Amino acid sequence: MSVDFLHPGEGAPIDTDVSALEMRGIGKRFPGVVALDNVDFTLEPGKIHALMGENGAGKSTLIKIMAGVYGKDAGTIRMRGREVDIKSPRDSLKEGIKVVFQEIALISEFTVAENIFLEGYPTGRTGSIDWKKIRADSAALFNRIGFNVDPAARTGSLPVSQQQMVEIARALAHEARVVVMDEPTSSLTPNEVSLLFTVIRRLAALGIAVVYVSHKLDEVFEIADTVTVLRDGRHISTRPIGEHTNDTLIQDMIGRRIDNLFPRQRGAAGSKVALSVENLSTAKKLIDVSFEARAGEVLGFFGLMGAGRTELAKAIVGYDPIASGTVTVDGQRLAPHDTRTGVRLGIGLLTEDRKSEGLMGELPVYQNASLASLGAFARLGFVDKAKEHQAVQDYVDRFRIKTPSLFQQIKNLSGGNQQKVLISRWLMRGLKVIVVDEPTRGIDVGAKSEIFALIDRLAGEGLAVVMMTSEMPELLGLADRIAVMCEGRLTALMPREEATQEKILNAAIG
Amino acid sequence: MSELTHASAQKRLIGGQLLGSSQLVLGGILAVLCIAISIAAPQFYSEANIIAILRQCALVLIVASGMTMLIITAEVDLSVGASLAFVGCIGMAVLNSTHSLALGMLAALAFAGGVGLFNGLVVTKLRVNSLIATIGTMMMLQGGVYLFTREAVQNHNQLASFTDLGAGYVGAVPVPVIIAALIFVVAYVTLRFTTLGRYLYAVGANERAVRLSGLRSERLKLLAFVVTGLAVGVAGMILSSLMNAGQPTAGRGFELTVIAAVILGGTSLLGGRGSLFGTLLGVLVLKVIDNGIIILGWNQDLQMVVPGIVIILATYLDIIRNKANVR
Numbered sequence: 113m114s115v116d117f118l119h120p121g122e123g124a125p126i127d128t129d130v131s132a133l134e135m136r137g138i139g140k141r142f143p144g145v146v147a148l149d150n151v152d153f154t155l156e157p158g159k160i161h162a163l164m165g166e167n168g169a170g171k172s173t174l175i176k177i178m179a180g181v182y183g184k185d186a187g188t189i190r191m192r193g194r195e196v197d198i199k200s201p202r203d204s205l206k207e208g209i210k211v212v213f214q215e216i217a218l219i220s221e222f223t224v225a226e227n228i229f230l231e232g233y234p235t236g237r238t239g240s241i242d243w244k245k246i247r248a249d250s251a252a253l254f255n256r257i258g259f260n261v262d263p264a265a266r267t268g269s270l271p272v273s274q275q276q277m278v279e280i281a282r283a284l285a286h287e288a289r290v291v292v293m294d295e296p297t298s299s300l301t302p303n304e305v306s307l308l309f310t311v312i313r314r315l316a317a318l319g320i321a322v323v324y325v326s327h328k329l330d331e332v333f334e335i336a337d338t339v340t341v342l343r344d345g346r347h348i349s350t351r352p353i354g355e356h357t358n359d360t361l362i363q364d365m366i367g368r369r370i371d372n373l374f375p376r377q378r379g380a381a382g383s384k385v386a387l388s389v390e391n392l393s394t395a396k397k398l399i400d401v402s403f404e405a406r407a408g409e410v411l412g413f414f415g416l417m418g419a420g421r422t423e424l425a426k427a428i429v430g431y432d433p434i435a436s437g438t439v440t441v442d443g444q445r446l447a448p449h450d451t452r453t454g455v456r457l458g459i460g461l462l463t464e465d466r467k468s469e470g471l472m473g474e475l476p477v478y479q480n481a482s483l484a485s486l487g488a489f490a491r492l493g494f495v496d497k498a499k500e501h502q503a504v505q506d507y508v509d510r511f512r513i514k515t516p517s518l519f520q521q522i523k524n525l526s527g528g529n530q531q532k533v534l535i536s537r538w539l540m541r542g543l544k545v546i547v548v549d550e551p552t553r554g555i556d557v558g559a560k561s562e563i564f565a566l567i568d569r570l571a572g573e574g575l576a577v578v579m580m581t582s583e584m585p586e587l588l589g590l591a592d593r594i595a596v597m598c599e600g601r602l603t604a605l606m607p608r609e610e611a612t613q614e615k616i617l618n619a620a621i622g
Numbered sequence: 623m624s625e626l627t628h629a630s631a632q633k634r635l636i637g638g639q640l641l642g643s644s645q646l647v648l649g650g651i652l653a654v655l656c657i658a659i660s661i662a663a664p665q666f667y668s669e670a671n672i673i674a675i676l677r678q679c680a681l682v683l684i685v686a687s688g689m690t691m692l693i694i695t696a697e698v699d700l701s702v703g704a705s706l707a708f709v710g711c712i713g714m715a716v717l718n719s720t721h722s723l724a725l726g727m728l729a730a731l732a733f734a735g736g737v738g739l740f741n742g743l744v745v746t747k748l749r750v751n752s753l754i755a756t757i758g759t760m761m762m763l764q765g766g767v768y769l770f771t772r773e774a775v776q777n778h779n780q781l782a783s784f785t786d787l788g789a790g791y792v793g794a795v796p797v798p799v800i801i802a803a804l805i806f807v808v809a810y811v812t813l814r815f816t817t818l819g820r821y822l823y824a825v826g827a828n829e830r831a832v833r834l835s836g837l838r839s840e841r842l843k844l845l846a847f848v849v850t851g852l853a854v855g856v857a858g859m860i861l862s863s864l865m866n867a868g869q870p871t872a873g874r875g876f877e878l879t880v881i882a883a884v885i886l887g888g889t890s891l892l893g894g895r896g897s898l899f900g901t902l903l904g905v906l907v908l909k910v911i912d913n914g915i916i917i918l919g920w921n922q923d924l925q926m927v928v929p930g931i932v933i934i935l936a937t938y939l940d941i942i943r944n945k946a947n948v949r
Contacts, residue, residue: 431834455836469834472827474894483824484835490817537835 130193132157132321133178133209133290139186140173140345147173150186151347153340155290155321160312162324162336162353166365166556167527170345171325175292178323179211180204191289205231210283211292216275220268225250227267228282253281256318257311273304280311283320291315292323297331301417309335327365327557329358341365366558373561374589378572381409381592386576387459387545389428392437397423397600401437405545405576410567412591413580416620419597421580422464425549428578429461430454442544455484458544462534464553464580466527470534473523477515478504480522481533484541507536511566528559535566546570549580564590584613598622645888647939648903651932652910659914666917673796678909680798681857683902685880687802687809688853690901692846693884694813696826696893697752699741699847702854703876704763709734709858711767711868714775723783731855737763738851742844760877767870775868788863798860805853810898822846826893875926882933883908907932 133155140148148170155161165171176182178189180201189196191207198204204211218227225246226233234249236242250263259277261270267278276296283291293312297305312335315322326332332339333353340350341364348364387405392398397420405411415421426432428439433449440446441457454460463469472480481504482489489500504518511532515525522530531551538546551567552560567590571577581587587594594611596604596619604619660666685702692699709730717726737759744755777784790797813819824832825842832839862868887904889896908929915924 429834451833452836452838460836461834463834469828469830472824472831472894474890475823475827479820479824483831483837486817486820493816493818495815495817495820541835 130157131155131190132192134190134193135174135178135187136190137187138174138177138184138189140170140177140182140184146345148177148184149345151342151345152350153347154350155323156338157289157321158316158319159337160316160322160324160335162326162332162339163342164325164327164332164339164361164365165342165348166327166558167554168344169342169365171342172294173345174342175211175294175323175325178204178209178290178292179213180209205286205288208287208289209292210279210286210288210290212276212279212283212294212296214295214298216272216279218267218275218278220266222267223263224261224265224267224270224278225263227278228253228263228285230282231286249285250281253284256284257281257314259307259311271304272299273301273308276308277311280315283315288320290321290323292325294325295327296324297326297328299417305331329361332361333358343367362557366556373585374564374568375561376568377565378408378568381571382407382574386442387428387578388440390438390440392424392427392439393435394423394427394432394600395435398427398434399600401597401600401602403595403602403605405578407544407574407576408571409592410571410577410579410590411593411595412587413578413595413597414584414587414616414620415580415582415597417582418599419620420600421582421597422549423600424597425461425464425547425578425580429459429547431461455541458542460484460538460541460543460546462531462538462546462548462551464549466530466534466554471522471530474521476519477508477513477522477525477533478518481507481536482540484537488540503540504536507533507540511536512562526559527555528562531555531559531563532566535570539570543575545576545578547578547580550582551579552583552586584616587616588613596620645897645900645903647936648886648888648900648907651936652903652907655907655910655914659910659918663914663917666914669794671913671917673794673799675906675909675913676799677796678912679905680796680802681861682876682879682883682909683802683905684805684857684860685850685853685876686883686901686905687805687898688846688850689880690884690887690889690896690898691809691813691822692850693881693889693891694822694826694893694896695843695846696829696891697745697843697846698756698881698891699738699850700753700756700877700881701737701741701759701763702850702880703873703878704760704767705734705737705851705854706858706861706873706876707868707870708737708763708767708770709855710862710865710872711771711775711870713855713859714777714862714868715771717781717784718775718778721779721781723781723787726784727855727859730859731852734851734853734855734858735848736851737854738848739844741851742847745847746840746843771868771870774865774870775862777862777866784863785866786863788860788865798864801856801860805856806898806902813898818842818845823894826890826895828894879908879929882929886933886936907936 131154135153138148138151151170151174153174163171173182177184180198180203183199189198196207198207228250229246233241234245247263254260257280261274261277267275280291296308300308312322324336336353338350339353339356341348343365384407385404386407390402392401401424413421427434430446430449430451438445441459444457446457447453478501482500486495489496501518508515513529513532515529522533548567552563555563567577567579579590591608593605593607594616595602596616598620599622603622665671689699712733713726713730716729717723741756741759744750745752786797788798792800813822821837821842825839829839861872865872883904884901885891886907887900889900911928911932912925915922915928
C-alpha cells in the first residue's frame, strides 16, 4: 500500500484534460428488462456530477457496473483515457473507483482502522500486522478529509454518517480517482448532511471525480456541478447545473411536466374535532404532547431525525404502548396499546416503513388492499370474493393503481402504486383519522404528486389527516396547520399562513 | 371488457393455486415415482397396496394439515412427534380406566391441545422463537412420557369402536383415511375460503401489517398452534389403536416427516405462502417412496435416506422455477 496519500499535492499532477472516467454506449439487460441502453457517462476530475432519475431509471445499475457488481453487456469504460475491464469489485477498486453504497458495506465488528485497511494491512518486518501504522495512517486520512473519526472505535457503534466517512477514508486509502456516493443523505440529519457536503467538496478539491446519486432536487442544486439524468435505462441529458431549474430537472426525470406538485382541491377544514391527543408521553421519547386534529384538515408534523414523529404516529394509533396521556377519536377514548379498538374507532396508520410494516409482499394486490376490511366482505366467516374483488377493483380504478391484475404480488408494484394500495386498505375500512408517516418516502417524483393529490382528497372527503414529514416542501404544500417537534416535545403549532421555513426550523432545533 | 379480463385472471389464479408453483413439480415427481415403481413391481397398483399407502398417509396428513396452517403463519412445531407418543399413552390409560372411547378421545385432545396452547403461549407471550420453544417442549414430552409410564400402556378393554378407529373400514376405505380426508377438507376450506384462512396467510406474510390493521396477530398464531395440537390428539389415538397400545417410543422422527411433507408441498418456512393441496402431494410423495422401497425389497434404511434427497431436490427445483418465473 502506497503512502503518498499522506502528502496531498505531492502525487501525480491532476491532468484536467483527460476524463477521470468515460463510459460509452453502456448496455445492460436482465432477462425481460433492458436496464441500460447505450448510456454515455463521463466524469471530469475535481467535479461533482449528480446522477439522477426515478426508481428503475438505471442509476443503480450504472453504478453497480462501475463498482464491478454487474458486468456490462455492451460499451466501453475508460479510466483516464485507458480502456479498463472491470470484472469484479476488486477490479473496480484497483482501477481507482470507490462506490459508497446506501447500505454501507463495512464489517461492523471491526474497528474503523481495520475496515479502512481491510484490503491489505501494512505489515512490519516480521510479517506481523503493523497496528501502530494502521492507526496513524487512518488518523492522517481523516485529517485530510477534515473529519475526525476515532480509528479505534468499533465500526458498528458509529452512526451512519460517520460510517460514510470511514468509506470515504477507504477511498482515499486506495487512491480512488472516482468516488460514487449512492443516496448518501437518506438517513442523515441536516447537520450531518452539511458536514458530508463539506467533505464531498474537499474530495473534489483533491481532484477526485465525485458521482452524487440522489433524487433530492435541493441537494443536487446545492452540491453538483453537472447533472446527468437517466430515464427508463436511457441517457436523457447531461448539463451544467446552472442550466437547470427545478422544473426542467423534474421534466427530464419523468418525461413530462408537472405544473403543480401540490394541487389543492379541497375546501377549508371543518371545525369538528376528530382526534384529540392530551398529555401524551411514552417511556422512550414523547413528552407531554397535546394537540387536536379536525375533520377535513391536514395537520402536518415536522421534525428532524429523532424528533419523535414516528413514535407519536405509532403511539396514537395504539401500535406502541404509552406511559401516560389520552387519545380520543371522535369523542371516544382509545384503549392504549391496542390497534384493534383504534381501527374500530376509525384511526389508522400509513406506515413510513412500507416493506416491514405495511406490505404483505408475497400476497396479491387484492389481499393487501382488503386486509383491514375483510370482515365486511364475509358471511359466516366465508369471504365473498366477488364482492371483495369488485371493491378492490373500484379503488384500483379510482386511484389509477398500475397493476397488471388484482392478483399480482404487491412486491412487484412500484413504490407509488404500493402506497396507493395501502391507502386503499384504510379507505376500504373507512376511517375518521388517518396518520400518514413520510407518505412519499421511496416514491418517484412523478408518483409523489399523485400521492399528494390523494392526501388532499382524503382531507376533502372529511378525514382528519395527520401527516408526519421531514420534507419541508411537502409540509408547506399540503398542511393546513403545522406542528413542529423537537426531542419528543411539541415545540410549535401554527396555521400554514403564519408559517415560514425559519420559524419551522427554529422550532425544530428547539 | 374489464369484467372479462377480471374473470380470466381469476381463472388463472384458481388454476395457479391448484396446479401452479411447486405443485406442478411435485405432481410430476409423484407421477414418475408411481410409474417407475409399478414397472419394477406391478403389485404396486394392487388394491391392497394402494389402501396400505393411503393408510400410511392418513396419520401424517392429519398432523400435516394443522402444521401447514402453522407454518403459513411463519411458526413451526417440532414437538408433534413426542406429543403423538404421549397422547397415545394418555388416551389409552384414560380409556382403560373409564371404558369410554369418548372420554379417552377427549383426554387425548385435551392433552394435545394443551401442548399446542403451551407452545403457542411460549411463542406469542414470551416471544421465544418457535423452533427453540418447541424443541424444548419436545424434550419435556420425550422425558415426561417416561415419568408417566415406563412401558407401553396395553389395551385392557379391547373396545371394538376403539379398534375400528385405526383398523376399521367403511366399505373398502380404512377409517383413518376417512378421518384424514375430513380433517384435510375442513382445513382446506378454512385456508382457501374463510377470513380466518386469509388472516393466517396475512400473519405469516407480515405480522406487523396485520397488527396495524387492527387484528390480533398473536391470537391467530396461538390458534394455529392449538389446531396443530388437536390434530396430534386425533393422530395419537389412531396410532395407539393401530398398535393396540400406548407406546412411549412411538412417533420418533414423526415431526420430521410431517414438516418435510409440508415443505415439500411448497409451503414457505418464512410464512405467508403455501397450500394444503401441496401438502397432500408432499405426503403422497413421501409415502409412495416408503412403499416403493418396501415392495421393491430395498434396504429399509433407505426409507430415511431417499426422502432426504427428495426434499433437497424438490426445493432446489422450486428455486429454479421461481427464478424462471421472476424473469
